[in-house]
Amino acid sequence: MKILILILTFLPALCFSQHVDWDAVNIGVTTINRIYVGDKLVWDKGVADWPRDTETAVVDVTNPGTGRIWMDRNLGASRVAISSADVDAYGDLYQWGRAADEHQIRTSGINSTLSSSDTPGHGEFITAGIPPYDWRSPQNDNLWQGVDGINNPCPSGYRLPTEAELEAERTSWSSNNAAGAFDSPLKLPVGGFRLYSTGVLINVGSSGNYWSSTVDGTYSRRLSFSSTGANMDGNGRALGFSVRCFKYSETPTGYDLDLNVHPPGAGVLTGAGHYSDGYVVSISATAKTGWEFVEWTGDIAHVDDPMAASTTVTMPASNITLTANFEE
Template sequence: MDSPRGDGVSVRCIETQAGLVIPLEPKDKETNTILFNGLTYKTLVSPHTGRIWLDRNIGAKRVATSSTDSSAYGGYYKFDEANVCPTGFSVPTEAEMTAETVGADVNNTTTAFTSFLKIPAAGSRIPNGVYDYVGFVVYMWTQTAVGFNGYYFYSSDIRAHFAISDTDYNFSVRCIKD
């Protein structure tokens, strides 16, 4: 019996709108702008994973111009408050953050800043309200919970890795597109 299906034929589907082809992946490094809480963020495409990220920490006035750029630190959030991303974005998982940092040769605060994410050393705000290691260390929440604690990205002048923290500490947040 003859089949109406062709052998050796492949089909590629693309999304269209009113006859216009809409690219499924952005072609430019800076792809879009998003107005959120009174600030305009741009989106960036990761050269490592192709995922889309906001160009700076939530609450930051600008993209970091150095690892100690205080206008780029953004807000400090407890783990339970860290889901502060705009609609369509979320706090990255530990695996998503690993792929863009330690999995992509980010091994200290210098390489955290020179990465495409331009991560500043914002330090943290500890539970008693005191700011700690500002300008020296990166503390950035992931959405990954470990029991009653949260997983975060840490970077100092000598190393970068992931660790577990009490959820009452206040760290920076960066958002990735869902």
């Protein structure tokens, strides 16, 4: 008679009702397939070596303007937002680079000890009140990089978006603010954020904050919006922000519309971005004081009215460039 002893260590030590799925197909070889805490799947051999979100419904939504595919709700959200301030659509708040280890739950506990590894070994929100405001020390810029990136919390086949991918969404909105974010195909809500120094919830119901995978020195880039505007900027990685997962594709979809000003500084343009073939884009050229718009030049075969400062472009299956010309 052979006896197999399997020793497992669970963190945190006080978790209960743990169980493990495992098999031993070959003599002397044991494979652990899944680990649960209670009824919750916290590790799956077939998915990743770190916890991913396994509870959020995976439903795709496509922005016809950018041609890109996303999950239709935030990680941790129970539904697609029905309003900008829909509490059920806010979802979880992740510290940049951390896996779905339960720290992202809005009511998770606080821990002031920085982690020296990619896996802190607990599900608490790690506070960091001094620069560089990161939950990990030393920092690791290689987290969240791609579908197979370390600690990617998204479901299999999805990943964190890059700054460029989030920026393309922002520039496709009908208005550059929270209203535009909700009116977009992604229905982005204003779920607020958790402060890096205390873990306190801030601006819930008034601002949306979404992590990208893009590193910015000791910070990482995020999309932020409120009733007054929207922009991309760098922030400390210990902040808790929303995550909207992007569907990975080997073949990029969509094409770039680049807009230039001539002479430089003579006007302000809107409409540049990444769009799908056949999408109708609204573009505009606003002259600065002392200047007057003349015409659009470049790939004008796709422009409805090259002589109008505000007009439309029907995107072809290629990248195009337009220049707004001004005169004094």
